[in-house]
Amino acid sequence: MNRLYHFPLSPFSRKVRLSLAEKRIEVELVEERYWEQDSDFLRRNPAGKVPVLRLGNKLLSESAAICEYLEETHPNPPLMPRDADSRFEVRRLVGWFDDKFYTECTQKLLGERVFRKVMGTGYPDSTNVKAGSRAMRLHLDYMTHLLEHRRWLAGNEMSLADFAAAAQLSCLDYISDVDWNRSEVLKDWYAKIKSRPAFRSLLADQVPGFLPPSHYANLDF
Numbered sequence: 753m754n755r756l757y758h759f760p761l762s763p764f765s766r767k768v769r770l771s772l773a774e775k776r777i778e779v780e781l782v783e784e785r786y787w788e789q790d791s792d793f794l795r796r797n798p799a800g801k802v803p804v805l806r807l808g809n810k811l812l813s814e815s816a817a818i819c820e821y822l823e824e825t826h827p828n829p830p831l832m833p834r835d836a837d838s839r840f841e842v843r844r845l846v847g848w849f850d851d852k853f854y855t856e857c858t859q860k861l862l863g864e865r866v867f868r869k870v871m872g873t874g875y876p877d878s879t880n881v882k883a884g885s886r887a888m889r890l891h892l893d894y895m896t897h898l899l900e901h902r903r904w905l906a907g908n909e910m911s912l913a914d915f916a917a918a919a920q921l922s923c924l925d926y927i928s929d930v931d932w933n934r935s936e937v938l939k940d941w942y943a944k945i946k947s948r949p950a951f952r953s954l955l956a957d958q959v960p961g962f963l964p965p966s967h968y969a970n971l972d973f
């Protein structure tokens with residue numbers, strides 16, 4: 753049986769879950785408390801990070817590499833465009849959300865508000881929370897700018913760039929940290945992606961001690 757070692761509010765795990773579901777690859781989800789750095793887990797991924805995918809007899813880590821591998825081995829439905837320029841734009845934006853958005857927003861907001869408590873590392877640092885909220889506004893405006901010129905984030909077809917972005921935003925939406933009133937096009941884009949069958953399992957996630965707001969799993973907001 754294929755297995756994904758993940759954590760429900762890990763955006764990188766969510767990105768891989770979306771790709772797997774879109775490509776109809778069945779996996780068993782195994783929750784991994786990665787901060788405990790269990791020795792079996794470190795054997796599976798010496799980097800000590802989730803997600804880790806066991807696919808047949810292979811162990812795969814690094815979410816961007818996993819998604820590209822799935823794309824090559826299961827090309828339908830495609831999540832990468834065909835021409836080099838469009839592929840470049842998808843990869844640029846996947847990098848943007850995995851790196852810049854994660855560091856500036858997700859780590860600062862989710863890290864302080866949820867993971868400090870889950871990992872038992874003290875109280876939220878309000879300086880980080882404020883910086884995360886400030887950065888969120890800039891990122892939402894950048895996404896709005898892209899979506900005013902394209903149907904999806906990287907072009908006119910849905911791609912891994914949309915999954916990378918939705919994976920981050922959905923984690924922050926779980927803690928009500930996305931101001932959907934800031935942009936109608938962004939809200940429409942998220943409603944579109946959230947209503948895909950691939951998104952269902954993300955909307956059913958629960959982290960004990962943190963209840964999502966009612967709009968989190970509501971497909972019409």
Ligand SMILES: N[C@@H](CCC(=O)N[C@@H](CS)C(=O)NCC(=O)O)C(=O)O
Pocket residue numbers: 761762763764765786787799800801802803813814815816850
């Ligand atoms: N570049 C990695 C990042 C994965 C990552 O940072 N995962 C977080 C959870 S969201 C983690 O496992 N952190 C543990 C650590 O950094 O030690 C990927 O894309 O898979």
